Structures are given as C-alpha cells and as structure tokens.
Amino acid sequence: MTSTAPTAATDLAGRRPLETTVDRHPATSTSEATSPTTDRQAEYRSLMRKWWFAAAIGVPTMVLSYPWLIPGLQDIFPRGSQELWWLWVAMGVSSLAVLVYSGNQFFTGAAEALRHRQANMHTLIAIGTGTAWVYSTVALLAPQIFPSAEMTDVYYDVTVVVTALVVIGMAMEVKARGRTSEAIEKLIGLAPKTARVIRDGTEVEIQVDEVAIDDLVVVRPGSKVPVDGIVTDGASAVDESMITGESMPVGKGPGDEVIGATINTTGAFRFRATRVGPDTALATIVRMVGDAQASKVPIQRVVDVVSGYFTPTVLILAIAGFVIWYDVGPAPAFAYAMIVAVTTLIIACPCALGMATPMALTTGVGLAATHGILIRSGDALQAAKRLDTIVLDKTGTITIGKPAVTDIVPADGLDPDVVLALAAAAERDSEHPLAAAIVAEADARGVTRLGVASFEAFPGHGIRARFRNGRILVGNRIFLESAGVKASALSGEAERLADEGKTPVFVALDDRAAGVIAIADPVKADSQAAIAALIKQGLQVVMITGDNRRTADAIARAVGVDRVLAEVLPQEKAHEVRKLQLEGRTVGMVGDGINDAPALAQADVGFAIGTGTDVAIEASDVTLISGSLRGIVAAIRISRATMANVHQNLFGAFIYNALGLPVALGLLYPLFGILLTPILAALAMSFSSVTVISNANRLKRFKLAEVGP
Amino acid sequence: MTPDQIIVTVGGLAAIGLVAWFFWLKRSVGVQASAVSGGYQEQMVLVKGGYTPDAIRVKAGKPVRLLFRREETAACSEQVVLPDFGKSAALPTGQVVPLEFLPSEPGEYEFTCQMGMLRGRIIVEAA
Numbered sequence: 001m002t003s004t005a006p007t008a009a010t011d012l013a014g015r016r017p018l019e020t021t022v023d024r025h026p027a028t029s030t031s032e033a034t035s036p037t038t039d040r041q042a043e044y045r046s047l048m049r050k051w052w053f054a055a056a057i058g059v060p061t062m063v064l065s066y067p068w069l070i071p072g073l074q075d076i077f078p079r080g081s082q083e084l085w086w087l088w089v090a091m092g093v094s095s096l097a098v099l100v101y102s103g104n105q106f107f108t109g110a111a112e113a114l115r116h117r118q119a120n121m122h123t124l125i126a127i128g129t130g131t132a133w134v135y136s137t138v139a140l141l142a143p144q145i146f147p148s149a150e151m152t153d154v155y156y157d158v159t160v161v162v163t164a165l166v167v168i169g170m171a172m173e174v175k176a177r178g179r180t181s182e183a184i185e186k187l188i189g190l191a192p193k194t195a196r197v198i199r200d201g202t203e204v205e206i207q208v209d210e211v212a213i214d215d216l217v218v219v220r221p222g223s224k225v226p227v228d229g230i231v232t233d234g235a236s237a238v239d240e241s242m243i244t245g246e247s248m249p250v251g252k253g254p255g256d257e258v259i260g261a262t263i264n265t266t267g268a269f270r271f272r273a274t275r276v277g278p279d280t281a282l283a284t285i286v287r288m289v290g291d292a293q294a295s296k297v298p299i300q301r302v303v304d305v306v307s308g309y310f311t312p313t314v315l316i317l318a319i320a321g322f323v324i325w326y327d328v329g330p331a332p333a334f335a336y337a338m339i340v341a342v343t344t345l346i347i348a349c350p351c352a353l354g355m356a357t358p359m360a361l362t363t364g365v366g367l368a369a370t371h372g373i374l375i376r377s378g379d380a381l382q383a384a385k386r387l388d389t390i391v392l393d394k395t396g397t398i399t400i401g402k403p404a405v406t407d408i409v410p411a412d413g414l415d416p417d418v419v420l421a422l423a424a425a426a427e428r429d430s431e432h433p434l435a436a437a438i439v440a441e442a443d444a445r446g447v448t449r450l451g452v453a454s455f456e457a458f459p460g461h462g463i464r465a466r467f468r469n470g471r472i473l474v475g476n477r478i479f480l481e482s483a484g485v486k487a488s489a490l491s492g493e494a495e496r497l498a499d500e501g502k503t504p505v506f507v508a509l510d511d512r513a514a515g516v517i518a519i520a521d522p523v524k525a526d527s528q529a530a531i532a533a534l535i536k537q538g539l540q541v542v543m544i545t546g547d548n549r550r551t552a553d554a555i556a557r558a559v560g561v562d563r564v565l566a567e568v569l570p571q572e573k574a575h576e577v578r579k580l581q582l583e584g585r586t587v588g589m590v591g592d593g594i595n596d597a598p599a600l601a602q603a604d605v606g607f608a609i610g611t612g613t614d615v616a617i618e619a620s621d622v623t624l625i626s627g628s629l630r631g632i633v634a635a636i637r638i639s640r641a642t643m644a645n646v647h648q649n650l651f652g653a654f655i656y657n658a659l660g661l662p663v664a665l666g667l668l669y670p671l672f673g674i675l676l677t678p679i680l681a682a683l684a685m686s687f688s689s690v691t692v693i694s695n696a697n698r699l700k701r702f703k704l705a706e707v708g709p
Numbered sequence: 710m711t712p713d714q715i716i717v718t719v720g721g722l723a724a725i726g727l728v729a730w731f732f733w734l735k736r737s738v739g740v741q742a743s744a745v746s747g748g749y750q751e752q753m754v755l756v757k758g759g760y761t762p763d764a765i766r767v768k769a770g771k772p773v774r775l776l777f778r779r780e781e782t783a784a785c786s787e788q789v790v791l792p793d794f795g796k797s798a799a800l801p802t803g804q805v806v807p808l809e810f811l812p813s814e815p816g817e818y819e820f821t822c823q824m825g826m827l828r829g830r831i832i833v834e835a836a
Contacts, residue, residue, distance in 0.1 A: 039782055040784060043784055115758075116828075118759055174784045291797055296792045301792070311732075312729065316725050326718075351826075354825050355824050358823045
C-alpha cells in the first residue's frame with residue numbers, strides 16, 4: 001500500500017477507529033518534503049553560518065566601540081573627532097548587515113507573531129536589538145536632538161553581540177533538541193527495507209511495504225525479521241532486545257510469534273505474515289512513543305497559562321522600566337532608560353520556560369522505549385511517579401502463566417520417567433490444562449510414548465484410561481482411593497507439595513500407586529528480584545489472585561510479597577484496587593492487559609505486562625513489551641527521574657526569569673549600583689535555554705543497572 | 710516633572726495599554742472549517758511564525774481534519790499538539806500533515822507548538 005492521505009471513506013468505514021487514524025507522515029507530499037532530521041541539520045548549519053558572520057563583525061565592533069579606553073586607539077579615534085564619527089558610521093552599516101543576515105529570523109518571526117497577535121522570543125530580541133541600532137543611528141546622524149553629548153554614544157556592539165549570542169544559543173538548542181528525539185529516530189531506523197517472500201513458489205526479494213498478510217516470509221541467518229508473524233517451519237534464536245529490552249536471544253519454532261525489526265541469529269525459518277505496514281508492532285510503538293512525547297505533563301498546563309502572558313508582560317515591564325529610569329534615574333536619563341529597557345527585553349527567556357517540560361518528557365519517554373517500556377502519555381508519567389502501592393496479578397505476571405510440571409515423586413522402585421510416561425499416555429488427548437503440562441513435560445523429556453486403548457474423564461476428579469490389560473488412573477487422591485488404590489504412602493509428599501503452592505496429581509497403574517506429579521505455574525526467574533527492588537523503592541507490593549489462600553501464601557512467601565489478596569474472582573479485581581485507593585493509596589496495577597482490563601483502568605497507573613506486541617497495549621498507561629517484572633521497576637524509576645528533571649527545569653526557568661528580570665530592570669542599582677548590560681543579558685539568556693536542554697539530555701545517561709537480574 | 714518626563718510617562722502608559730489590548734483583549738472570531746465529503750470538517754492551516762488561521766470554528770459531533778503545512782525550518786514549530794484530544798503530529802517542512810479528531814463537547818480548545826509559543830484555538834460550537 002502506498003502512503004496516501006487517508007480518505008474520509010476509508011477512515012470512517014475502515015477497520016481502525018477514527019481516534020487512531022492519524023498517520024504520522026502520510027502525504028500529499030511534495031518534492032520539497034524533508035525529514036525532521038534533515039530539517040534540523042539544515043537549520044543548524046544555517047544558524048552556524050549566521051553565528052560566524054555575527055561573531056566576525058562582533059569582535060572588532062566590541063573593540064572599536066570604546067576606542068578611548070584602549071591605548072593606541074585613543075590617539076587615532078579621539079572622542080568627538082571626525083575619524084571616530086566615520087568609524088561609527090562603518091559600524092552602523094556593518095551591524096545593519098548583521099541584523100539583516102544573522103538576525104533576520106527575529107524580525108520576520110516577530111512580524112509573523114504580531115500578525116497573530118502573539119509575542120515570543122523573536123519579538124523580544126527584535127525589539128531589543130532593533131532599538132539599540134535605531135538609537136545609535138539617530139545619535140550618530142542627528143546628535144543635536146539630544147540634550148547632552150554624553151547621550152550620543154552608539155550601541156552598535158549591543159546589536160551585533162546580542163544577535164551573535166542569541167543565534168549561537170539557538171544553534172546549540174537545535175542540536176540538543178535533535179539529541180532528545182534520538183530514541184524515536186533510532187526506533188524508526190530499525191525498520192527493515194526489504195523482505196524475502198515466497199511468490200508463486202519461488203523466493204523473491206521485495207520492498208517491506210509490499211509484504212501482504214499471509215505472505216510466507218523467509219528469514220535467513222543474520223537477517224532482520226521484516227514484519228510480524230507466526231513461524232511455520234524452521235527454528236532459530238532471535239535477538240528481540242531492540243523491541244523488548246530483553247538482552248538474551250529468544251528461541252523460536254513453529255507456532256511462535258516473531259516481531260518485525262528483530263534480528264535472527266544463526267538459524268533459518270519461514271513465517272506467515274500476520275501484521276504488516278502501519279499495524280506492525282514497531283509501527284505501533286513508534287506511533288505511541290511519538291504521541292507520548294508530544295503529550296503534555298499535567299504540570300505543563302500551568303506553564304502554558306503562564307507563558308501565554310509571559311512575553312507581553314516582559315514588553316510591559318520594559319516600557320515601565322524605561323519610564324521610571326527616564327523620570328527618576330541618573331543622567332544621562334535617556335541612555336540609561338534605553339539600556340534598561342533593552343536589557344530587560346533580552347534577558348527574559350520564554351524559551352527556557354516553554355522547553356522545560358517537553359524536553360524532559362521527550363527524553364524520558366524515549367529512554368523508556370529503548371528499554372521496551374511504552375509510557376502512554378505525560379499524565380501516566382506524572383502518576384507513575386506518585387505511586388506508593390503496586391498490585392501484581394499473580395498469573396502471568398509474577399508467574400509465567402502456564403502450568404508446568406515441577407516435581408515427580410515416584411513410588412518406591414519406580415523411575416520418574418515411567419510415572420510421567422504413564423500419566424502422559426492417559427492424558428494425551430485430554431483438554432485439561434494440567435494434562436497439557438504433563439504431556440509437554442513428557443515430550444520435553446522424550447519419555448517413551450505409550451498407547452492407551454481408550455480413556456474416560458471424570459471432571460474435577462481425574463481420568464481413567466485402558467492400558468494393555470489393565471488401567472491407568474490420573475487424578476486427585478480421593479479419585480484414586482475411590483477406585484481402590486492405596487495412596488497413603490504418597491500422601492505425605494503430596495501435602496508437602498501442596499504447601500509449596502503446587503497441585504499434586506496422583507498416578508496409578510492398575511491397583512498400585514505409581515507416584516505423584518506436582519504441577520504449578522512457575523514463578524518467573526526474576527520476579528523475586530524485581531519485587532525486592534520495588535519494596536526497596538518504598539512501594540508496598542500486593543499480590544492479587546484467584547488461587548486459594550494456601551497456594552497464594554506459598555507463592556507470596558517464595559517471591560517476598562508482603563500482602564496477599566487471595567480468592568479474588570477476576571471481575572472483583574477492579575473492586576479490590578478501588579478498596580486500596582480508598583485506603584488513600586496511589587495504586588499501580590500490573591496485569592496482562594486482557595483479563596485485567598477493568599482493574600488496569602481503575603488503577604492510577606495500569607501496567608500491561610507480557611502482552612508482547614498485542615494491540616491490547618493501547619489500553620494501558622504503561623506497557624512492558626517483555627514479560628519481566630523488572631520493567632515495572634525500571635518504568636517507575638524512569639518516571640521518577642523524568643519528573644524530577646521536569647521540576648528541576650521548571651524551577652530553573654522560573655528562578656532564572658524571576659531573578660534576571662528585576663536585576664535587568666535595575667532593582668539592585670539604588671542599593672549596590674549593579675546594572676546589567678544587554679550583552680551580559682544575552683549571554684545569560686542563551687545559557688539558560690541551553691542549560692534546560694542539557695539537563696534534559698542528562699536523563700539519557702540514567703542507568704538501570706541495579707534493576708538487572 | 711519636566712515636560713519631556715510627562716511626555717515619556719504618558720507615552721509609556723499608552724504603550725503599556727496598547728500592548729495589553731493588542732495581545733490580550735482583542736480576539737479574532739475565527740474561520741469556519743469547510744465541510745467536505747464523508748462528513749469531515751476540513752481546514753488548511755499554514756504554519757509560519759504562527760498558525761494561519763489561528764482560530765477555527767467547527768461544529769460539535771463531526772470529525773475534524775486539520776491539514777497543517779509548515780513553511781519554515783525554525784525548530785520551534787516542528788510539532789503541533791492538541792492536548793485536549795491527545796493528538797500530535799510532526800510537521801516536516803513542506804509537507805501537508807493531516808490531524809484528525811472528533812470534538813464532542815462545545816467549547817474552546819487550544820492547539821500549540823510543543824513549547825506553547827505558537828498558539829491557535831479551535832472553537833467548537835453546538836451543532
């Protein structure tokens with residue numbers, strides 16, 4: 001499918017709801033269309049050229065502005081001389097060149113904003129540098145209109161140097177902005193370009209966007225998986241770290257899901273494409289990360305209100321400053337008033353305020369994505385930071401979610417494999433989940449396959465199969481004893497296994513008990529470490545499960561959970577979350593995102609875990625692509641670090657403006673004689689916006705080391 | 710107070726009044742988005758130092774498609790955000806990027822650049 005602008009018909013009648021049809025780079029595009037990266041590079045190069053031009057003129061302008069202070073020059077250009085006048089004329093012309101070449105964006109930007117009845121940084125800089133130039137030029141050409149000769153000094157250095165400093169600040173800002181969005185560009189860059197598919201019986205290489213659903217795709221050793229799908233034949237290990245954050249390659253065989261953009265290791269396999277184009281996991285992730293990065297942290301709404309009033313307020317302050325200095329300031333009043341007004345305009349930095357939260361959010365969300373954690377929005381991030389309680393669903397979250405054989409206890413003199421072979425023979429065609437675990441274990445161990453003539457299931461009790469001339473019984477103790485089997489020798493072992501949270505299954509051949517097989521949903525390898533890390537972060541960890549109290553307590557003990565909600569029906573989970581919230585807790589709920597959807601929605605932050613690449617990820621606040629609980633620890637730590645960064649940036653930006661503006665207005669002058677120059681103001685302003693971005697970029701160095709296994 | 714001080718003071722106060730009125734008090738009524746086939750209300754928005762038009766009137770309950778075209782390279786405007794609808798889009802220079810949403814409640818909603826420097830309003834009127 002080529003990318004065309006979505007039409008109304010396909011959007012409304014199409015399978016995706018309206019809310020999700022926003023295509024990021026669709027287009028009615030034209031030949032001038034560019035990517036954000038090349039846009040940014042072009043912008044950076046253009047700003048750097050402007051900087052060099054302004055700096056080249058700025059240095060001599062600075063020196064020659066005060067020739068009477070410099071030995072040697074004071075003889076050539078004495079004050080009041082014709083030579084100095086001509087020198088200043090030359091400076092006036094060259095500084096105009098700087099305004100036109102290096103500073104034109106301030107004037108065009110200011111004019112555009114003015115047309116929209118808005119004011120921004122461009123407005124302030126344009127008025128500031130423009131005022132300095134006009135004042136100087138009037139003083140030069142018509143000195144007679146000023147009451148005293150002192151007032152006829154020129155300030156071309158202000159024009160040129162302020163322009164140079166602000167331009168270099170903008171260039172550094174563009175560069176740093178590029179770094180904050182590196183994460184998403186890296187994700188986009190993961191997408192493979194071509195795919196090898198079977199068409200008409202032969203293998204052909206095609207563009208990845210030509211792959212259709214149900215195409216049979218060939219993946220060779222070392223190549224990228226082009227789209228999402230299900231393996232049909234072959235086997236390999238696939239490095240999924242770029243999507244899931246899981247560092248170990250994952251084994252894949254027929255029936256397993258593969259994700260586009262992951263990298264095949266040494267094996268080869270073929271798979272059937274299930275999701276292509278904009279529906280692949282990678283495309284979904286890129287879309288989600290992009291949306292989250294552009295969303296707003298709730299605190300930003302306050303900032304937006306402030307910044308809406310900020311720039312006009314600075315204009316008003318500058319005018320007020322001018323009037324007050326003119327009326328009550330020292331002589332030459334007009335010159336002082338002009339300098340104060342210009343300094344005020346230039347020191348104000350609406351940029352730092354505006355960038356404080358978006359920069360941190362972009363970096364934090366991008367950082368999380370590179371660890372396989374998808375944070376849905378700024379709201380989720382802010383809420384995740386405040387969590388004090390984490391509710392973990394047991395099945396599929398703490399545990400793998402699939403029952404497996406954990407122990408085999410044979411009766412005296414029997415081989416465990418024989419017990420397993422007997423049970424597997426009876427259970428092979430049963431549909432019970434415990435049966436599946438036994439059969440899978442038998443196949444995994446490669447035990448001899450025994451054939452049974454027929455079987456009969458007794459739901460809730462067990463199964464009876466005819467074997468050779470006798471029978472195999474598999475079931476609970478009561479089932480065996482009611483069939484006349486003496487199982488008392490094994491009942492002690494069975495009790496012990498039950499205490500460990502496992503389900504004991506008795507196996508008998510004819511009238512003799514053969515052994516006990518314990519089945520349990522095994523705890524994930526790193527659940528215990530992750531839960532310990534959560535507790536260490538000061539969170540209370542609660543386990544919620546439908547299991548009986550005994551099993552639940554056993555698992556809770558094994559993984560170190562301090563509070564257990566057992567025997568909770570699936571539909572009651574949301575209610576339990578609500579009850580915790582009524583205790584005054586801020587609750588994060590961790591579940592598989594499908595069965596737990598209401599509880600995830602009820603929680604302050606819903607974490608969907610291990611849903612892999614399912615579309616269900618759209619329902620949660622935070623999605624962990626890999627199934628490891630370590631992701632929760634990482635997600636909370638990243639949220640906390642990002643919010644701390646937001647607060648630092650906001651604090652810095654507010655304090656900077658709150659201190660800078662009064663000083664620029666000369667509030668310290670009556671007491672200490674301190675008055676800033678416009679050039680110092682420009683330096684401070686450029687520095688403050690660069691500081692905000694650098695601080696946001698600091699987040700990228702955030703280490704998740706101690707979350708590791 | 711000398712005459713020139715009086716002139717500067719009065720002039721300054723007038724300038725302050727002008728700034729406050731110009732930026733805060735006067736608001737445009739907005740451009741009505743045009744209806745196109747498929748029930749959409751569509752409006753082209755030029756992104757250049759600001760949004761043109763910066764006030765767009767639409768009817769509640771009908772999907773809206775804003776077509777943004779950015780004609781500048783200044784990094785400020787590279788993203789447009791509609792916080793109330795959870796929508797955003799990157800705006801590569803020279804490309805037309807559609808942003809779609811469904812306004813259900815009448816009211817005024819903002820769209821801004823990521824830093825909130827450029828601002829536009831969507832005025833949703835009862836259908």
